[in-house]
Structure formats: structure tokens, C-alpha cells
Amino acid sequence: MTFLDRTPDIILTMNEEGVIVSQNETARRVFGDVGGKIYSEICKDDTCSVGDRYYSMVAIKGFRRTIVVGRDITERIRLEKELEDRERKFKALAELSPAGILVHHQGTILFVNEALCQIHGYTREELLNRKVWDLIHPDYHDLARAMMQKRLEGEKPVYELKTIRKDGSERWVLVAGGAIDWDGKKSVMAFAIDITDKKMIEQRLAEREELFRSIFNISPAGLYILVGGKFKLVNPAFERITGYSAEELVGMKSLEIVAEEDREFVRRKAIEMLKGRETEPYKYRVVRKDGKIRWVYENVASIAYEGERAALGSVIDITEIEEERKRLEELTSMLELINKTLRHDVLNALTSAMALLEMGIEESNKDYLNKALTSINRAVSIVRNMRAFEDAVKSGELRCIDVGELVSEVAKSFENVSVKGEGRALADEGLRSVVENIVNNAFIHSGTDRVEITVSEGKEWCEIRIADFGIGIPDEIKQRIFEEGFKYGKAAQTGLGLFIARKIVERYAGEIWVEDNEPKGSVFVIRLKKC
Template sequence: MEKSLIEVLEIFSEDFEGMLQKLCNFIVKFPGINYLEIQANGFESKAGEPSGRIIEVKTEETIIRLCGDEEKIKRLIPLLNKIVRRALYFNEYEAFLDNTSDLILFLNEDEIIVDQNKTALEVIGDSVGKKFSEICREGLCSLKEKFYSVQKVKGFRRSIVVGRDVTERIRIERELEDRERKFKALAEFSPAGIVVHHQGEILFVNDALCKITGYTKEEITGRKVWDLIHPDHHELAEAMMKKRLEGERPVYELKILRKDGSEGWTLVAGGAIEWDGKKSVMAFALDITDRKILELKLKEKEELFRNIFNYSSAGQYILVNGTFRLVNPMFERITGYSADELYGRRSLEIVLEEDRERVREMAIKMLKGKDTEPYIYENVTSITYEGKRAVLGSVVDITELEKERKRIEELASMLELINKTLRHDVLNALTSATVFLEIGMDDNSKEYLNKALASINRAVHIVRNMRAFEDAVKSGELRCMDVREIVAEIAKSFDGVSIYGEGKALADDGLRSAVENIVNNAFIHSGTDRVEIVISETPEWCEIRIADFGVGIPDEIKEKIFDQGFKYGETAHTGLGLYIARKIVERYGGEIWVEDNCRKGQFL
């Protein structure tokens, strides 16, 4: 009996294969059983020699073949099936304990470790005999840089502790916690407003978005995102939201409505994300209201500049590195070049070569803020154009203004002279005439009467000169005039005037006063008894040569005779006759000068 018990215990101390073989050896020792074969879990064991009929029993797990006393075999088969089934169970249980990645510890009533599986041995070493609390604790346990979720199951006499490796899960959870912490920090400290919404319902906003919209987090969470968007931009926002949900990340400008009803502008970007298990949209919004206001002002200023630039009566241009980049229509008109012809061309190329250096020097002075000569009618200043240092120049075509200014200056000078002459010379002449008349009449003196007549004639001469002066300052329209016809009409007032040749000239009625003054001067001052007038013309000029045969003009005063108020000799009057003639001729764009007559007298 003792020997049999020992054999039975030895059976269950072996591994599964050895156990099957010892079981077969043990059974065939019983009387009436001479052969046993067992196939289970891929193992096959047999003992004895078959003699007679073999009885076979099959189950899902085993095949058993027996030979011997059939009555004993019938009683033995259920017992064998149960033993093999239990052996298979313990074999699988043992394999599970050795191969599982979980820690398995067996504790006694005093929570002393009495057994452990292979994984536990590898992780914590041989712990049999140690108190469980010294090794770990229930809940979360950290062992060798790994984390185990530990759970204890209490049995009848023993407790089983199972520790599952949750290192990866803990790593992911901590990473998610770290990401969440970083996201919250970024969200709260971000200057951009952040909003998360699902199907338009706001799930999250940061402080920056609250500042942009004027709402608190409590007021804005749960609202529809459309409440924050200006109605004019609902369609745009809806289209952009659809693109985000499709995986795109558009960036666009969006008009918003603040809590107080005011409008604002934001630059929006973002994309689709998972938020609490929902496919949502995260959007980032930068407040660009101030920038939009500035852009609007810049646009207005740009439009104003463009209108001023394009419609200015001054020719304007912009130079970069000395080449034209932009010109206005008036500059095209002044220069005769089109904008396309000027673009990229150096500015000095359109200036006469002999004037280039002077123009360059004047431009430098103006850029430095220095005054330039008043006859330069151009102004330049330094600007930035398309991100580069540039020059903005203005050119005013004041040709006509300059002519008018000079004419007005001359007119003022002449009027002053006329006023002075009329007040002084004519009054003196008439005063003298009055005195001479009174003496002559009282004394019945012919001499004083003749002096009175001379004074009156002098006054008349002065008034005639003033009339000629009037012709000189008139700016009548020039027309083609027959010079011979004018000279012939003048000659009727004098004896001894001969006329030769003919010609036409652009002039006005002032030409009559000029020629008449010269002829009158010749007879009065030179002592000549005749005057010759020769008219000739070329394709560009009409020349009138007036020659007298008198005493001539001294060389030392030839350069002065056309000056205002110059007088010489006893017959001198106001000194205005030749000055008036010069002014009239210059108004026509012509010249007047004096030459010696080779025969006698002067030639003008």
C-alpha cells in the first residue's frame, strides 16, 4: 500500500509526458490489465503487451486503448479519462504560468511568498520566503523601470497575486497628460485665440479668444460658433470648415462680431482634430483689426497718392538707382516720351548733354535740403519705393508762366516809367509853357510865345512816346503783316523817306510804333535830311534796315542808346524812344542794333 502511494505521488511529480508513461506503467500492474496506450496533447505513452481484443475510447482530448478483463476495463476508463483530463489541465496551467508576461505570486495566510512563476523570477528574482509587502504593494507597482498593475485574489488557504505589465500604458497616459498640460499652457499663453467646436458648437476657448470677442469662457462655451462670425462671412466660414474636415488647412481673413456688437477682423487657420472622441475643428485666430484699419488707411492714402500723382498738373516721376520706375501723364506730355519708353531708362539721358552735370548737382543739393537757383523749376525728395531707396521728382512746365511773369515785371516797370514821365516831364513842360505864355502875352514877346510852343510840342512828343510805350507792353496776338505796307504808311508823315524791298513778319501794331520812333529820332537828332529803309527776308527772318545820313552816333554811347531813359545832346527828350523800339522788337523774338553807315550817319 505504501509503495503504491509513493508510485502515485511520483506520477504527478513528473512533467506531462513522463506522467503519462508512469501512469501506463502503474495501471498495467493491476491484475486483469495487460496493455494500456494513451495519446494526449501530442504525446503517446504505452505499457504491457496486447493479448486479445483491444478496447479503444476516444474523446476530444485523448485516445485510450486497453487490453485485458473487459469488466475491469469498463470501470477503469472513466477514471483514466478524468486523470488525463486533470493532467492536461495542470499541464496547460503550468505552461500558462511559465509563459505568461504577468507576474504570478502565491502567498500563504501570512502573505509570505510561497511560489512564483518564471516571469516573477526574472523580474524580482527568487522571492520565495519573502513578505509580499517588501516586494510590492497592491495597485500600481514599479519594478526595474517597469510598471505593473497588481491585483490580489484571496483563495481558501492561499492568495494569488497577479501583476500585469502596464509600462506602455503608463507611458502613453503620462505622455498624454504631458501633452495636455503643454497644450493648456500653450493655449493660455498663446497670443492667438483658440477655439474648438464640433458641428458648430463651441467646446473650448482660450483666454486670448475671450479677449478678442469680449466674452468670458463660461459665456462662450456651448454657444454656436456662428454667433461670433459676422453674417457677411457665414458662407465663407462654412466653406472653410468643410475644407478643414476634409483634411485641408486653409488660412483666411474673417470678419467677427464682438459681444458689444462691434466688428473686428481675424486671421484664421486650423484643421480637424479628435476632441473627446468627436471629430471637431480647431481654429487659431489672430486679431488683425488694427492692421485692417491701417490697411484701409494705407489704401486710401495710396489711392489719394495715385490720383494726385496721375492727375497732377506737375510732371512727376520716381527714380530707383537713377532709372525711371514710374512717371505720370503730365511728365509724358512735358518730355514727349511715353511711360514705356522711360521705364528703366536713366534720367540724365533725357537731359541735354551739356546740362547733365548741372542738373545732377542741383538734384543732389535738393536731396540735401539746400536751396538752388530760382531758375530751376524742379523739386526732388528722397522716398522709399517698393522697398528700395528712391527719388520722387516734380517738374513744372512754367514756360508760359515765366513769360507772363517777365511781361508783368516789364509792364510794371513801364507803367512806373509812364507814371513818372507823365507826372514829371509832361507837368514840367506844361508848367513852362504856361509861364512862357503869360510873359509873352504880357510883353507881347514872340520869343516867349515860341518857347511856350516848344514846351507844348515837347509835351505832345512825350504823350506820343507814351502811346508807343502802350504798344510796346501790349501782348496782342502776332499775325503775318506786310512790312512794306506799314513802312509806307509811316513814310507819309515825313519828307525824304525812301523805301526799298519788301517782306512779311509775325508782328502786331507795335511794329508801327517801333519804326516810327526810329525814323523820328533820325530826323530830330542826327540832322539828316533823308532816311532810307531797306526791307529783306530769309526763310526765318525779316530784316528792316533804317539808315540816316546825319552826324552819326559817337562810339562810346552806341551800347547805351537802347537803354531806358538814356539821353544825349541838346535835342534829347525823354530817352524812351529807342528803348521802346527795342522792347517791341524783343517781344517779337527779334533783335535791334546800331551800325555805322559807310556813307554817313547811322544804320539800324
């Protein structure tokens, strides 16, 4: 076997007429015995196919002879066909892809699909061989270069990029991709999804969020958001109402700042709201951080916040309004009382006095005249008591009163009244009427010959004890003597004096009651808040 027979290549020799005059062993194995045959009948082109094999044939002309060398290229042909098939499939997929696809080498565009053309408003022909930077907004060139470098280094970053269309309008795209070999060049393949609508929605949401935050924070009403019954967000006005900072409130249960006596009511309202029932605004009391009580008027609605079911509450501080309402109620009550008294008791007293005066004048009877004077004095007493009550309610705010000094001044209007001790309490001039009424009653009703007044202070209270040494007050009526219109004894008048005293003391958030004195008589105790 010669050297030519050992080579894996096909070796054929032809004469000038193209007739095969010799062949090596490889040619014989591939074509069979072809000696004497015309070469063009075996291979018409530079590539011969025999069965499922392909051979590349190269003719080398010499003097009077031509040598043809053939090499098996079946595997190469297979790979080429496979590559062509892949390219066909890639292009088909690329055209069907909703994402824009772009391939570039060092910034020069080598491939684009239809989706990318639509995103940017160019035709495919306009984009091929164009620089990719023409599509990217100048503000994002540095970002794009950095991401390109990362892709060439093997990374696969995903990022948002602002691009420019052919008409100059701007679009946002989400970009992903990586490095590939394209026609033997290390290139970058990028996938782009148009997210302009999403960015616009995000921008509008951000603007609304900013608007919400601005309104939320500058609102004069206290606003809060609850999630799971706990504060998630509060505004400055709510901080001012409660006295807590936002940091202290966030995470705190909302019921913790509600006055204990109102918690069940507020809890029921919250349940109604969460069940989807419409709830009218309502009021309740909150306990500030400093312990002070404030009245608030609240409206609550169910909302979604950060993907969770939540409650949005709006709170207005109505403490001053409630205090004014209470004061108006007291004034109304006072006017009703004064009206009732003037219509009934004063009219009766004056009617009686007129009748007694007529009889006394006609009969020159001093006893009738004295009785008439008593009736007139009774009417005067009623009017004075009403005036004192009116002044006390109208006075409005309480102030720190020197109780010892006030009681001493009252004692000067009577004989046999002693005062000892001192103290200060929250009250007003109405307290003077209370003390005068009790001292006057002691001399008129109990038959006492003296009254002793003691003023003292405790840790939280200032106490006034007005003691007489008369007949005393039966146990069965000790609670009733402060009721409106209650009368007892022969010297009883309107039944309003002690009722008015109680109403005045209650305005001071104080207490008044009566005890037995030793060895006899009664002690009226007035307990007021110390100041």
C-alpha cells in the first residue's frame, strides 16, 4: 500500500480529457472503481454527495494531468445546516417575541426584531448599522455603557433605561440580556420591554402618594391609619391632640389612648366599620400622654394600606366645644330653675304678702304685717339665691380661692360665727353664696346659738366644715335635703337653698354632705379640689 492509499482524503488523477486514470484506496471505497470514467459524471460541483456523505473536491492542474483531492465534509455540512436551522428558528421566535431584541457589536447594531422597531418608531433598515447610542437618552449613556461592560464580563444585569423614539418622544424600557458570539464577533444581545405605561402609572401613584402625604401632614384634623388595631401612620395634628410623638404611637394599640369608660363604645364602632356598615361620626374621650382628658369627634373609614385592610380615622379636638356645651346646659338648667322659681315660689310669696298687707292695714294688725314682711323677705331670699346661682354659673372658669379669707368675710355678716384654719381651693364667688346659705340656715332652722367653721387641707382636697349646735337633721332626710324643692321644718322656705349649694359645689367637681355634730347639731362638709 502506497502513501496515497493510506491518506483519508480522496485522490483522483485525470488526463486532459477529464477521464479518471487512477484512484487511491479511499476514492475506491467511496466511489467504487471509477477508472476510465469521466470525472464530471461523478462530481458535477465542488461538492460531491455519495449517499448521506458529503465531500469537498479540489482540482489541482498539472502538466497533462489533473489531480483531484476530496475531503469528507459531512460533519461540517451537518453543523452548517443545524446552524441555519437555529438561525431560522431564532429569527422566527425573535419576530414573534413581544420583547424588543437588539444585537450590537461595540455599539453598532447588527440585528433588531420587529418589536424593537415598533418601540422606537424606526424601520429595520434604518436601525441596522446604526449606533445604539442614538436610541438611548443622553442622561442614561453612562448607565448603558456600564451595563454593557458587565454583560461582556459575563454578568446579566437587569435595569430600566430611558430611550428616544424617532419622533423625539421618550420611552422607558426594561433591559436584560448578555454577551453572545454573532458572526464570530463578541457582541451584546439585549431584550427590551416597553414599560412606559407602567412608569407613568408609577409616577401618577408617586404624585398621588406625595399629595396624600402633604394633605395628611398639613391637615388641621388629626389623621391616623390603623392596621390590625395598631397605629401605622399618624399626622402632626394627631400628635398634638394626643401628646404622643409619631414614634411612640406607631405600633401602639389604638384603644390604649381611649378613656376606659369609652373603650367598649369605640370598639363597637370599629367592629361596625369593619363589617362594612356605614357609621356616623361619633365622639369620645382620649387620655393624653400627660394624663389630661380631651374630647374628640371621630369619623372612620375602611381602606387598603400597603396591601392590608386598614382603617383611616379623622379626629377633631372638640374639648372646648364640649365644655361650652356643658356650660350652656348648666345655663339652660339655671334659667329653667330661675323661671320655675320666679313663676311659682316668688309669685306665691308676693301674693301671700299682698293679702297679709291688706288684712294688716284694714285691721291695723301688726301680726299680719309681720307675716307679710316675712313673705316679702322670703321672696327677696329667693331672688338673691337665684342671682348667686346665676353669677356662679356665668362666671365660667374656676380660679384658686383663698378659702380661709372668703369664709372669714362671710362670717362678718353674722353674729357668733367663728372661723379657724386656712386653705386654697378651685372655686369662684359662688362659694360665698354656699357658705352664707348654710350659715343662714343654721341660725334659722336649727335654733343654734353659734356656728363654728373649720378650714383644712389634705393631700388633694380642701375641706370646709360648718358646725352648728341646734336640733340636728334626722338621718332619714340627710340625703334628701339637697334635692330640688325639698322642705323640712316649720321655718322651711323654698327648698332651693341647699339644692343650689349642691349644684354650685358640683361645678367645682367637689362634694357636699351633712353629718351629726357632737354633742348635738349638724356639720355640713364641703370638700373641694386643692390648688
